[in-house]
Amino acid sequence: MNELYVVSKFGGTSMGDVECMLRSAQIVLRQKSILVVVSATSGTTNELIELSKISEKSSWDNALLIITKIKVKHLKMARELEMNPEKMENLHQLFEELESMSRGIHLLKDCSLKALDSILSIGERLSSHLFTEALSIVFKRANSEYKAQWLDARDVLITDDQFSKARPLTSEIKRRCEEQLSGIKHTNTVYVTQGFIGKTKLGMTTTLGRGGSDYSAAILAEGIEANILEIWTDVAGIATTDPRLVSSARTIAEISFKEASELATFGAKILHPATLLPAIRSDIPVFVGSSFQPELGGTWVKKDVEDAPLVRAMALRKKQILVTLSTPEMLYSHGFLYQIFKVFNDHKVSIDAITTSEISVSLTLDDSTLINHDLILDLEAFADVAVEENLALISLIGNNINHTPGLAKKIFETIPDINVRMICLGASKHNFCFMVAEELGAVVINRLHETFIGNLV
Ligand code: ASP
Ligand code: MG
Numbered sequence: 001m002n003e004l005y006v007v008s009k010f011g012g013t014s015m016g017d018v019e020c021m022l023r024s025a026q027i028v029l030r031q032k033s034i035l036v037v038v039s040a041t042s043g044t045t046n047e048l049i050e051l052s053k054i055s056e057k058s059s060w061d062n063a064l065l066i067i068t069k070i071k072v073k074h075l076k077m078a079r080e081l082e083m084n085p086e087k088m089e090n091l092h093q094l095f096e097e098l099e100s101m102s103r104g105i106h107l108l109k110d111c112s113l114k115a116l117d118s119i120l121s122i123g124e125r126l127s128s129h130l131f132t133e134a135l136s137i138v139f140k141r142a143n144s145e146y147k148a149q150w151l152d153a154r155d156v157l158i159t160d161d162q163f164s165k166a167r168p169l170t171s172e173i174k175r176r177c178e179e180q181l182s183g184i185k186h187t188n189t190v191y192v193t194q195g196f197i198g199k200t201k202l203g204m205t206t207t208l209g210r211g212g213s214d215y216s217a218a219i220l221a222e223g224i225e226a227n228i229l230e231i232w233t234d235v236a237g238i239a240t241t242d243p244r245l246v247s248s249a250r251t252i253a254e255i256s257f258k259e260a261s262e263l264a265t266f267g268a269k270i271l272h273p274a275t276l277l278p279a280i281r282s283d284i285p286v287f288v289g290s291s292f293q294p295e296l297g298g299t300w301v302k303k304d305v306e307d308a309p310l311v312r313a314m315a316l317r318k319k320q321i322l323v324t325l326s327t328p329e330m331l332y333s334h335g336f337l338y339q340i341f342k343v344f345n346d347h348k349v350s351i352d353a354i355t356t357s358e359i360s361v362s363l364t365l366d367d368s369t370l371i372n373h374d375l376i377l378d379l380e381a382f383a384d385v386a387v388e389e390n391l392a393l394i395s396l397i398g399n400n401i402n403h404t405p406g407l408a409k410k411i412f413e414t415i416p417d418i419n420v421r422m423i424c425l426g427a428s429k430h431n432f433c434f435m436v437a438e439e440l441g442a443v444v445i446n447r448l449h450e451t452f453i454g455n456l457v
Helices: 018-031 044-057 060-080 085-108 113-141 170-180 213-223 257-265 273-281 336-346 367-371 373-380 407-414 438-454
Strands: 006-010 033-038 147-150 189-194 197-200 205-207 228-233 254-256 286-290 298-302 311-326 354-356 360-366 384-398 422-424 431-437
Touching: 006 018, 006 213, 018 033, 018 060, 018 113, 018 228, 033 113, 033 213, 044 060, 044 085, 044 113, 060 085, 060 113, 085 113, 113 147, 113 189, 113 197, 113 205, 170 213, 213 228, 213 273, 254 257, 257 273, 257 298, 257 311, 257 384, 273 286, 273 298, 311 367, 311 438, 336 360, 336 373, 354 422, 360 367, 360 422, 367 373, 367 384, 373 384, 384 438, 407 431, 407 438, 431 438
Parallel strands: 006 033, 006 228, 033 189, 147 189, 228 286, 254 298
Antiparallel strands: 197 205, 286 298, 311 360, 311 384, 354 360, 384 431, 422 431
């Protein structure tokens, strides 16, 4: 039997069509995964959201159009997989459930978050049935001793009742994993289950929030005490920077969880490490790779890494603004920062980087924040507010950044001709960031990549 217990998660594009599913199933076979967590087929969650809105607000015919579209897409896949009538029945039941729920929403003209979660669950429930079939085909063709078995994630992944962003109840999940999946490491059964969805203790269907399948996979990997979590997507791991900006960008072999968190916050789109938290806290290394080109390798995200370079990656975040607040009253006083943070807290706006002097404070924010006029008005109630727009936030991610002599010199020597608006260094060992005019962002990141990463082998 296996010695390494692997949980593999496949995103929506890896479920995109039958070809994608069969390719993903080959990966399961090769990796000897014991539990597979899947997303809805690509685009389906968005279609289900649209369906819920149309059912609530538009005509029933329009709702039926979307239901038909979803049906046609999944039935085509089922036919291509040559599913037998008995297994097709699972899909038909889900289509019926979808139609009844949409009808209910339409009649009541009311789509609560609770109803929405049940509607959204259909996406992952459909794809997981199809993928179970794809996996059975691949096992059979390979004469494998393994069998694919569909599992309802809601029997295990128990959450609270914050619909649309439910939180997992870790100890209950652990108990259910022990109860229901105790044999998982000792049988030939490979379970296929849904990402993104869960159930309350009272049996109501919940979801963990958009993109929640990575989180589900990490929760389940922790629940069954797996040794490896694999996240299969459509890019081969995390890159040193955005390859669309810098042509010499390349895949990072390994990155610590803390670095990956800084990188995600400051620009990289591929995965949000917060979703990996259950795996990281249980010390389960996470591999991120492409199901389309598994041979390209990928990135390991781990709690502790062997190699800790000064600069591992860099990110560019556009559409940033710099808000500077000043008041002479801050001199020899206290509570100014408290007042500022309270306003941001009241408006639930997250601040990215911050620097302060005696009488002023500068904060970087996404420019979409400016739509919130009340936030600015509330700040103006106690300080002069200046807003600079069209900026880009550049961040270097690595290790020991705040204890390395000469790093800032090297950075700024690379860009002697460029005006730097704000520098943030000191808070993190893993991050150095500053702002430049947005139109210069690409030039800056190219030069820095060349200096710090480009010429390494
Ligand atoms: N299907 C869900 C979404 O699109 C969850 C996921 O794919 O992770 O948000
Ligand atoms: Mg996804």
